[in-house]
Amino acid sequence: HNILVINCGSSSLKFAVIDPESTQVLIQGIAERLNSPDALLKVQPLGSQAIPYINHAKAMAAILASLGDIPIAGIGHRVVHGGEFFSASVLLNEDAVAKIDACRALAPLHNPAHVTGIRAAMENFPELPHVAVFDTAFHQTMPPHAYFYALPYDLYKTHQVRRYGFHGTSHRFVAEQAATLLDKPFTELQIITAHLGNGCSACAIKNGQSMDTTMGLTPLEGLAMGTRSGDVDPNLIQFLVEQTGRDIRQVTDLLNRDSGLLGLSGLSNDMRTLLEAADNGHSRAELAIDVFCYRLAKGILGLAAALDRIDALIFTGGIGENSAPIRARTLAHLKVLKPTLDHDLNSAHGRHTAGRITTTDSALTALVVPTNEELVIARETQRLLQP
Amino acid sequence: HNILVINCGSSSLKFAVIDPESTQVLIQGIAERLNSPDALLKVQPLGSQAIPYINHAKAMAAILASLGDIPIAGIGHRVVHGGEFFSASVLLNEDAVAKIDACRALAPLHNPAHVTGIRAAMENFPELPHVAVFDTAFHQTMPPHAYFYALPYDLYKTHQVRRYGFHGTSHRFVAEQAATLLDKPFTELQIITAHLGNGCSACAIKNGQSMDTTMGLTPLEGLAMGTRSGDVDPNLIQFLVEQTGRDIRQVTDLLNRDSGLLGLSGLSNDMRTLLEAADNGHSRAELAIDVFCYRLAKGILGLAAALDRIDALIFTGGIGENSAPIRARTLAHLKVLKPTLDHDLNSAHGRHTAGRITTTDSALTALVVPTNEELVIARETQRLLQP
Ligand SMILES: Nc1ncnc2c1ncn2[C@@H]1O[C@H](COP(=O)(O)OP(=O)(O)O)[C@@H](O)[C@H]1O
Ligand SMILES: Nc1ncnc2c1ncn2[C@@H]1O[C@H](COP(=O)(O)OP(=O)(O)O)[C@@H](O)[C@H]1O
Structure with a gap:
């Protein structure tokens, strides 16, 4: 029952063959710098291969060829934006692919690439079931007061302007893992999850459903991230256009790529x-870390408006899993929730072991739980294959 | 010791003569629609007078003439933006006026009007002391992690891009009043204030100092307001430019004037x-109120990251003072702070009496405190006149 998981981006195509029961990865790789002279296909354990100017469709064929005789039961496609069409994973047919295509205005870099990847995979494996797993789907349970912007209502009707949220598979996965760790039913817990990778978002989960999240129409909103600004004053865009002579596209690029x-x-x-530079006295590295942790704490507290109580706060993602100091500094801004950090547990848990990082008598329970988005996609795909 | 308080906007000029000790208003009025055929000077208790095309300087002269022989000890000017120059009210001289003028890029509608008004008043009353009281000054105590955006650092150095905050005189005034009501020293309390008028902002105040606030570079950031969107995804601006064919100025205007x-x-x-329409079943009025209260609750909780505990939550401004249902609905989203509303007190207090609106055993103490920005300006002016 191996599942091939595909994540097809604008210039790269990641894949992994996973056994969703054992969680074992049989083979994985990435085709990157597609459509460029430096295009490259890397497959573990096979090695690297330069294939200049290879495109998405040909990369897909090369990847599928590299699988050899590993049996595949289904293919799971990661899709960034499902708009309001999809509130769960879906078995792909022409109608579903058309809907993913219809969301291209909402995710102009991602959805067209997904559609290309899905079509190429379907052509190569017409007999296999294909499933789409959406970053947005988990958040479709948000209530209107959380997903409406305070904008003219017509922008929602005509242009689908609303808050969608992202990282849904990760938020759900780590919250479910946390429920197991806490030995409580997922559907009775009230949890805040913080996914901190290159992109960062937090999510309020009540009785198994996403009630609010920090990302919005696009993955730029909310927390400070690696290169993204997160929230700014909406007047800033025009201010920078006027003051710096950049055009709006350049300013928007600056917020997405040169900020955070x-x-x-x-x-x-x-x-x-x-963290290393700050330790060596680099004051602007220190400032960046400060802003990151404070903004994260603000985001977490703001999301508490969607809950009656906070049963657990979960850290995940590359930063959330690996950085004990970031977890500690974030909790230091959450004094109103009275957390008591257990420094030993905070150092002990992380990427390799999930676990509690606060003391047993802490008013706030904080956990670190490694995420695994590929595994969620594999499991979702397997679930939809079952009759 | 009467003080003339002047609030000189882009197309209007408000004034009031106040005795800061008795808090009595001796005369007040507004010159509005300046530089238009419909320009009008209204003075209480004198009446209205049409003066077509009157400008700021002439309106100032007319207002000063209308004061008759009421003795004036000093003039207090409300100034929206003091940039990083002013962390307190200031006795005006040429240098200070030049600095207010230098902040014009940060408040292009307001600061040039303030400078015009200040110069006109100084010419008419050269012998009187003039004081500027800033909306931004109280927030200059914010720490860097609260006032820095996650943007390229150079934008701060070159274009003064940072969070400033507004409504500072109101936040400080109601927090001080709350300290009196609670019979605790202002400098030992940790308070969140919510100023809810046409513009809305909340502020975290610790030991008498503003630690963070929801407005930022301009008064558009943060909460949902009367016509302003508050926070949106920063990618929304370019999305709307592309999808609606509006230019950036039109989109920015839409966020400031047609939203909220x-x-x-x-x-x-x-x-x-x-509130009336919602009672009569208007579903989008209901949605707007829902979004307003939820966003306010999120803003309040987010600000708690700046505090160790919340000794009191204060509601003020036209909405905060007058609307018991809005206060109740906001508290309903603050369940994590365990407030217990006292419905009778919530109905009893408001515009005319400050007081507690939660029960004595409520974990969160919430108060309503009427604001009085003119009185603060009069008192600040008087304070600076004392040798
Ligand atoms: N030991 C560590 N300490 C602090 N940060 C770490 C550590 N290991 C990885 N990270 C951070 O994790 C982030 C990448 O997270 P990841 O979840 O892998 O990204 P993506 O969002 O691209 O999946 C980077 O900022 C990286 O510095
Ligand atoms: N009884 C009331 N109930 C609800 N809202 C009220 C009531 N009275 C005034 N308001 C609201 O107060 C807001 C204006 O607040 P105000 O502080 O006067 O504005 P400004 O920010 O212009 O000083 C308006 O939205 C108005 O509807």
């Missing part, structure tokens, strides 16, 4: 680099 | 109208 940890520190978007 | 309660309801920016 990278912009503030002037050094790197990599949290490891910043 | 007005945009969502399609009905009004006036909370009274919306």
Whole structure:
């Protein structure tokens, strides 16, 4: 019952063959810099191969060829944006692919690439079931007061302007894992999850459903991230156009690519680099980390408006799993929730072991839980294959 | 010791003569629609007078003439933006006026009008002391992690891009009043204030200092307001430019003037109208109120990251003072702070009496405290006149 998981981005195509029961990865790889002279296909355990100017369809064929005789029961496609069409994973047919295509205005870099990847995979494996798993689907349970912007209502009707949220598979996965760790039913818990990777978002989950999240129409809203600003004053865009002579596209690019940890520190978007630099007295690295942790704490507290109580706070993602100091500094801004950090547990748990990082008598329970988005996609795909 | 308080906007000029000790208003009025054929000077208790095309300087002269022989000890000017120059009210001289003028890029509608008004008043009353009281000054105590955006650092150095905050005189005034009501020293309390008028902002105050606030570079950031969107996904601006064919200025205007309660309801920016309509089954008025209260609760909780505990939550401004249902609905989203509303007290207190609206055993103490920005300006002016 191996599942092939495919994540087809604008210039890259990641894949992994996973046994969703054992969680074992049989083979995985990435085709990157597609459509460029430097295009490259890397497959573990097979090795690397330069294939200049290879496109999405040909990369897909090469990947599928590389699988050899590993049996595949189904293919799970990661899709960034499902708009309001999809509130759960879906078995793909022409209608579903057309709907994913219809969301292209909402995710112009991602959805067209997904459609290309899905079509190529369907052509190569017409007899296999294909499933789409959406970053947005889990958040479709948000109530209107959480997903409506305070904008003219017509923008929602005509242009689907609303808050969608992302990282849904990760938020759900780590919240379910937390429920197991806490030995409570997922459907009775009230949890806040913080997914901190290159992109960062937090989510309020009540009785198994997403009630609110920090990302919105696009993955730029909310927390400070690696290169993304998160929230700014909406007047800032015009202010920068007027004051710097950049056009709106350049300003928007600046907010997406040159901001966040990278912009503030002037050094790197990599949290490891910043923590090291701050230790060596780099004051702007220190500032970037400060802003990151404070904004995260604000985001977490704001989401508490969607809950009656907070049974657990979960850290995950590259930063959330690996960085004990970031977890500690974030809790330091959550004094109103009276957390008591257990420094030993905070150092002991992380990427390799999930577990509690606060003391047993802490008013706030905080956990670290490693995420595994590929595994969620494999499991979702398997679930939809069952009759 | 009467103080003349002047609030000189882009197309209007408000004034009041106040005795800061008795808090009595001796005379007040407004010159509005300046530089238009419909320009009008209204003075209480004198009456109205049409003066077509009157400008700021002439309106100032007419207002000063209308004061008759009421003795004036000093003039207090409300100034929206003090940038990083002013962390307190200031006795005006040429240098200070030049600095207010230098902040014009940050408040292009307001600061040039303030400078015009200040110069006109100084010419008419050269012998009187003039004081500027800033909306931003109280928030200059915010720590860097609260005032830095996650943007390239250079934008701060070159274009003064940072969070400033507004409504500072109101936040400080109601927090001080609350300290008196609670019979505790202002400098030992940790308070969140919510100023809810046409513009809305909340502020975290610790030991007498503003630690964070929801407005930022301009008064558009943060909460949902009468016609302003508050926070949106920063990618929304470019999305709307691309999808609607509007240019960036039109989109920015839409966020400032056609959004908030007005945009969502399609009905009004006036909370009274919306509450009435919602009672009569208007579903979009209901949605607008829902979004307003939920966003306010999120804003309040987010600010708690700046505090160790919340000694009191204060409601003020036209909506905060007058609307018991809005206060109740906001508290309903603050369950994690365990407030217990006292319905009788919530109905009894408001515009005319400050007081507690939660029960004595409520874990969260909430108060309503009427604001009085003119009185603060009069008192600040008087304070600076003392040798
Ligand atoms: N030991 C560590 N300490 C701090 N940050 C770490 C550590 N290991 C990885 N990270 C950070 O994790 C982030 C990447 O997270 P990841 O979840 O892998 O990203 P993506 O969102 O691309 O999946 C980077 O900022 C990286 O610096
Ligand atoms: N009784 C009331 N119930 C609800 N809202 C009210 C009531 N009275 C006034 N308001 C609201 O107060 C807001 C204006 O607040 P105000 O502080 O006067 O504005 P400004 O920010 O212009 O000073 C309007 O939305 C108005 O509807």
